[in-house]
Amino acid sequence: MPLVDDGSRDFWRGGADGRLLIRACAACHRLFHPPGPVCPHCYSRSVTSRAVSGRATVASYTVTHRGWVPGYEPPYVVARVVLAEQPDLHLLTNVVGCDPEAVHTGMEVEVIFEQRTDVFVPLFQPVA
Numbered sequence: 001m002p003l004v005d006d007g008s009r010d011f012w013r014g015g016a017d018g019r020l021l022i023r024a025c026a027a028c029h030r031l032f033h034p035p036g037p038v039c040p041h042c043y044s045r046s047v048t049s050r051a052v053s054g055r056a057t058v059a060s061y062t063v064t065h066r067g068w069v070p071g072y073e074p075p076y077v078v079a080r081v082v083l084a085e086q087p088d089l090h091l092l093t094n095v096v097g098c099d100p101e102a103v104h105t106g107m108e109v110e111v112i113f114e115q116r117t118d119v120f121v122p123l124f125q126p127v128a
């Protein structure tokens with residue numbers, strides 16, 4: 001289970017409303033991830049959360065054939081995706097909803113949320 005604190009609560013709970021909430025800096029207006037209390041670009045502490053589109057592109061991925069993570073049946077896809085809003089906004093996630101062999105670099109995906117107890121884990125599926 002992810003650690004939910006003040007900085008990351010929006011990220012893990014936004015899925016309850018179907019929203020992917022990413023930390024946004026009020027000083028330099030950039031988005032950043034993973035969530036935290038300080039902007040990694042300008043070190044401002046004036047950070048809030050902003051709902052993004054949930055659209056992303058697969059930047060890299062690996063197909064995992066062993067069950068490393070409880071609750072995931074192998075094979076599954078661990079992917080680094082780039083959110084549509086900002087080219088350096090990466091998320092490490094899983095691509096679901098398709099054959100793992102069909103995943104490729106540059107694939108367009110969109111967020112879905114998987115509830116696990118009280119957190120909503122953002123996963124990505126191919127854009128229909």
Ligand SMILES: [Zn+2]
Pocket residue numbers: 025026027028029030039040041042043044
């Ligand atoms: Zn900033």
